[in-house]
Amino acid sequence: MKYVLMFCDTPERYGEVDEVTAKAVHEEVWAWFGEHDAAGRIADMGAHLQPVTTATTVRSGDGAPVVVDGPFSEAKEVVGGFTVIDVPDLDAALAMARTWPPLRLPGVSVEVRPVVDHGGDM
Amino acid sequence: MSRPATADAALAAAIRAEAGTIVASLHRLVGDFDVAEEAVQDAVVEALRHWRTAGIPDNPGAWLQVAARRNALDRLRRRERHEKALARLRERPPEQVPDDGPDERLPLLFGCCHPALAVEARIALTLRAVVGLTTAQIARAFLVSEATMAQRIVRAKRKIVAARIPLDLPPPDRRAERLDDVLTVTYLMFNEAYVSTAGASGDDRDLGDDALWLAGLVATALPDEPEALGLLALLTLQHARQPARFDASGALVLLEHQDRSRWDRSAIAGADRLLERAAAYHRPGRFQLQAAIAACHASAATWAETDWLQILVLYDMLLGHDPSPVTRLNRGVALGKVFGAAGALEYVDRLADDLDGYHLFHATRAALLRELGRTAEAGTADARALSLTRNPAEQLLLRARLSG
Numbered sequence: 263m264k265y266v267l268m269f270c271d272t273p274e275r276y277g278e279v280d281e282v283t284a285k286a287v288h289e290e291v292w293a294w295f296g297e298h299d300a301a302g303r304i305a306d307m308g309a310h311l312q313p314v315t316t317a318t319t320v321r322s323g324d325g326a327p328v329v330v331d332g333p334f335s336e337a338k339e340v341v342g343g344f345t346v347i348d349v350p351d352l353d354a355a356l357a358m359a360r361t362w363p364p365l366r367l368p369g370v371s372v373e374v375r376p377v378v379d380h381g382g383d384m
Numbered sequence: 385m386s387r388p389a390t391a392d393a394a395l396a397a398a399i400r401a402e403a404g405t406i407v408a409s410l411h412r413l414v415g416d417f418d419v420a421e422e423a424v425q426d427a428v429v430e431a432l433r434h435w436r437t438a439g440i441p442d443n444p445g446a447w448l449q450v451a452a453r454r455n456a457l458d459r460l461r462r463r464e465r466h467e468k469a470l471a472r473l474r475e476r477p478p479e480q481v482p483d484d485g486p487d488e489r490l491p492l493l494f495g496c497c498h499p500a501l502a503v504e505a506r507i508a509l510t511l512r513a514v515v516g517l518t519t520a521q522i523a524r525a526f527l528v529s530e531a532t533m534a535q536r537i538v539r540a541k542r543k544i545v546a547a548r549i550p551l552d553l554p555p556p557d558r559r560a561e562r563l564d565d566v567l568t569v570t571y572l573m574f575n576e577a578y579v580s581t582a583g584a585s586g587d588d589r590d591l592g593d594d595a596l597w598l599a600g601l602v603a604t605a606l607p608d609e610p611e612a613l614g615l616l617a618l619l620t621l622q623h624a625r626q627p628a629r630f631d632a633s634g635a636l637v638l639l640e641h642q643d644r645s646r647w648d649r650s651a652i653a654g655a656d657r658l659l660e661r662a663a664a665y666h667r668p669g670r671f672q673l674q675a676a677i678a679a680c681h682a683s684a685a686t687w688a689e690t691d692w693l694q695i696l697v698l699y700d701m702l703l704g705h706d707p708s709p710v711t712r713l714n715r716g717v718a719l720g721k722v723f724g725a726a727g728a729l730e731y732v733d734r735l736a737d738d739l740d741g742y743h744l745f746h747a748t749r750a751a752l753l754r755e756l757g758r759t760a761e762a763g764t765a766d767a768r769a770l771s772l773t774r775n776p777a778e779q780l781l782l783r784a785r786l787s788g
Contacts, residue, residue: 263548351550352500353558376547 264305264377265355269343269362272369273314279367290363298347298358308345339371346377393590395435399428400597402445403516406452408488408551413476414469417551418541419459420452421513427451428516487605489514493598495544495551497566505540506569507576512537515594525576525591527774563606567615567671570598574619596623603658613662614672617655621678624651635780640687652682670705673698692721709738713745716752725755743772747782 298304317333333340349355352374359372403424410420427448441447453473460470496510508526511517517525523533543549554562574595596619603609603616628642656679662672677698684690699715713735720728729752732745739745750765763786770782 265547351548351552352498353550353552353555356500357555374547 263351263355264346264348264379265352266308266375266377267345267347267355267359267362268341268373268375269345269364270339270371270373271342271364271367272339274338275367275369283367287363287367294361294363295345303347303349303354303358304345305348306346308343310343311341314340314342339369352376391436393593394440395432396590396593397597398435398440398444399431399448399516400594402448403428404489404492404514405487406445406449407513408492410452410456411492411551412488413472414456414460416469417544419456419463419469421541423456423459424448424452424516425512425518426455429518432518487601489601490605491552493566493602494553494562495549497562497569498544498549499562499565500547500549501540501543503569503572505536506565507573508533508537509540510569510598511573511591511594515598517594563609563611564669566602567599567611570595570602571615571619571671573598574622592619592623592626595619608665610662610665610667611669611671613658614669614675617658617662618671618675618678620651620655620658621675621682624648624655624682630777633780634777635784636775636777638781639681644686647682652679655679655682668701668705670702673702673705677702690721692718696722709735710742710744713739713742713748717748720752720755725752728752729756741772743769743778745769746772750785 295304295307299307314333319330319332319334320327321330321334322328347355347358349358355374359374362370362372364370365372406427407421407424410423411417414420430451431444431448435441435444457470457473460473493510493514496513497506501509504526508522511522511525512519519534519537520530522537523530526533544551553559574592576591596616599612599616599619603612606612625639625642625647627648628644628646629637631637655675659672659675659679662675677695680691680695680698696715696718699711699718702711703715713732716728716732716735719731729749732749732752735745746765746769750762750769753759753762753765766782766785770779770786773779773782
């Protein structure tokens with residue numbers, strides 16, 4: 263069963279984290295990917311996204327789509343990256359999400375979403 | 385139970401004794417939780433209709449199982465891609481569930497109380513899949529329309545299937561926290577009944593009985609979990625006071641004014657034994673502590689003889705496990721009995737931001753204000769409490785206070 267883990271954080275709280283901690287967490291993230299990849303739980307590494315300040319949105323408008331200079335929502339919490347995992351059930355997915363190293367920083371969350379199974383390979 | 389076994393209560397007991405087990409075994413057989421759960425739900429609805437006129441059959445479990453399997457077959461036939469499940473259902477005869485095997489309802493219960501589901505959905509789904517209530521009965525208990533309740537249940541089941549929420553016992557490292565979720569759902573179920581069923585509500589179902597039964601199921605299946613014993617003790621104690629909780633007009637009678645001779649003494653003794661068993665594990669928790677507080681009240685011969693100091697100490701311990709504003713409000717009552725109403729009022733007033741929308745906050749303040757001779761303010765607080773409760777028994781009590 264495939265799930266997407268969406269890694270979210272809160273840019274306005276970046277200032278609360280000192281450099282040493284940020285660096286340590288960064289290294290733990292690599293270790294986290296290494297461990298779960300070796301165990302065969304990562305279906306697709308996904309992507310680490312540039313800051314939300316670099317986002318541009320195309321949204322439905324009157325007649326034609328409109329280009330908007332910014333993220334798709336005004337939420338304080340933004341998606342910073344995602345990865346696709348393949349595990350037996352939601353409990354296994356939650357167990358993985360729970361060990362995401364940045365969760366010890368303020369304003370961080372992981373959204374776990376099941377992937378639609380279209381019957382073929384994704 | 386102290387309640388007279390009415391025909392409806394007998395029906396309810398016969399159904400809930402079987403429903404959850406049949407959901408679990410049918411789910412195992414057909415591999416589709418939605419089909420299994422819907423099939424049993426239809427069987428329960430049929431049973432309620434038939435058994436009311438024809439009487440409860442000699443073997444209600446077999447009756448329900450046959451009906452549920454027939455319904456499952458119908459449902460599977462209407463869908464495609466279910467050949468294997470159909471074949472298994474046709475091949476295997478209905479099973480005799482062994483009495484001494486592990487209780488299959490427990491994994492189902494843990495699944496229905498999964499933290500990935502909204503709390504209201506956990507309660508509704510547990511009542512349907514594990515206890516065997518119909519959607520209509522659940523909707524009545526929670527004062528929402530049947531359509532709203534049906535939608536809540538459908539959404540929860542859809543999530544269980546789509547997100548693959550395991551209907552299984554939790555992994556060992558999550559066991560304690562997940563058990564707490566199960567116990568909380570059971571407790572909320574009981575509370576809903578405790579405030580909403582005013583004596584003879586005329587309904588065909590007593591949710592309090594169902595919650596007590598569920599607490600018993602968990603405590604029996606997990607005999608080494610002190611909090612499961614604690615919850616069973618707590619609900620048993622509260623249920624034991626049921627006969628004294630309403631007066632002839634249906635108004636709520638507060639603990640202070642209850643006729644203690646109407647409490648179920650043998651149930652109270654049973655709860656005390658449960659608490660002793662739980663205490664032997666030396667793993668206190670919020671349900672054991674709440675039960676200990678209830679036991680203190682139950683052992684007092686009169687309201688005046690209540691051991692308030694002991695109760696205050698128990699509340700202080702409880703705050704270590706459950707620092708919620710409602711717990712602090714209840715501690716405020718004990719505080720008033722030990723150290724006087726003035727200090728208690730000061731303590732309770734600090735909860736105003738959190739509890740302004742909670743009727744018992746205002747009712748508690750009213751009692752303290754009255755004790756301090758501030759009658760006018762007490763009246764205002766009671767009026768505010770009255771405006772915040774939709775429960776008829778509480779409304780009757782508050783109106784009597786306001787006019788008295």
